[in-house]
Amino acid sequence: AQSVTQLDSQVPVFEEAPVELRCNYSSSVSVYLFWYVQYPNQGLQLLLKYLSGSTLVKGINGFEAEFNKSQTSFHLRKPSVHISDTAEYFCAVIFTGGGNKLTFGTGTQLKVEL
Amino acid sequence: DAMVIQNPRYQVTQFGKPVTLSCSQTLNHNVMYWYQQKSSQAPKLLFHYYDKDFNNEADTPDNFQSRRPNTSFCFLDIRSPGLGDAAMYLCATSRGSSGKYEQYFGPGTRLTVT
Numbered sequence: 183a184q185s186v187t188q189l190d191s192q193v194p195v196f197e198e199a200p201v202e203l204r205c206n207y208s209s210s211v212s213v214y215l216f217w218y219v220q221y222p223n224q225g226l227q228l229l230l231k232y233l234s235g236s237t238l239v240k241g242i243n244g245f246e247a248e249f250n251k252s253q254t255s256f257h258l259r260k261p262s263v264h265i266s267d268t269a270e271y272f273c274a275v276i277f278t279g280g281g282n283k284l285t286f287g288t289g290t291q292l293k294v295e296l
Numbered sequence: 297d298a299m300v301i302q303n304p305r306y307q308v309t310q311f312g313k314p315v316t317l318s319c320s321q322t323l324n325h326n327v328m329y330w331y332q333q334k335s336s337q338a339p340k341l342l343f344h345y346y347d348k349d350f351n352n353e354a355d356t357p358d359n360f361q362s363r364r365p366n367t368s369f370c371f372l373d374i375r376s377p378g379l380g381d382a383a384m385y386l387c388a389t390s391r392g393s394s395g396k397y398e399q400y401f402g403p404g405t406r407l408t409v410t
Contacts, residue, residue: 214395225300225386225401226339233396272338276395281351282327284399286338 184209186275188287195263196295203258203290205273214276215256216284217247221269229271232256243267268294299323300402302387308408309377317372317405319387325400327393328370330362331386333404339386345370346393374407382409 185208195201207213214233218226230241237249247258256273273287301320309315319328327346331339343352345364359381361373374381384404390397 218401223305223384223404223406225302225403226388227401228398231398278395280395282344282390282393282395282397282399283341284339286340288338289336 184211184275184277184285186273186285186287188273188290190290191288192291192293194293194295197265198262200261201259201263201267201292203271203273203292205256205258205287207254207256207273207275209254209275209277212278214278215247215249216274216276217241217245217256217258218272218274218286219243219269220272220289226272229258263292263294265294265296267292300387300389300400302385302402302405304405305403306406306408308410309374310410311379312376315374315377315407317374317385317407319370319372319402320368321387321389321400322368323389323391323400324367325389325391326367327390327397328364329388329390329399330360330370330372331388333384333386335383342372377407377409379409382407 187206216231217229220226229245230239232239232249240246270289272289274284329344330342333339342356364370386404387402388399390399
């Protein structure tokens, strides 16, 4: 079965600390991988994506993610978070052969504290 | 700036009273999507248009309909809203239907059903 899992529903972190948000997927076909951020009462904004090539992907706002095929993971990282990073983060996957349908994980609420 | 616009941002309707949400785009993208996002949940694809071709997700209730009169506009019609239809409705667009094409999201319309 094809699925996307974000095990951490909430991640609290202090400002300027590093953070990692985890994403795992299950698939028998190749995938395209995405991380989106959603601020309260806003739409989704693309942080970064992996389509092919280098497994380390850099995105906006200082975020990066690494595709690990053997572990079927695409964890999002930032070396030093800011208060303004407080938001909901969604990992999403397109399973090839399924058109352009995004399958989202359940989201991780990142709360950055002073 | 090219963008995806949703109106209104907040919509209140009564139980059973038809409601229409609108989405417009200045990106000239071929594909337009409607997602439903309930509180603290991931977005769920309802349907999408590739040009004028309508693609309904198998589990989208018949109560939800859509129209795309031209490239720029797409509407979501809820024929008889129930309390369970209260959610954020997100419109998105992409240049093509391949998974390589990024989806651009609008700010969403939050629907309240009283």
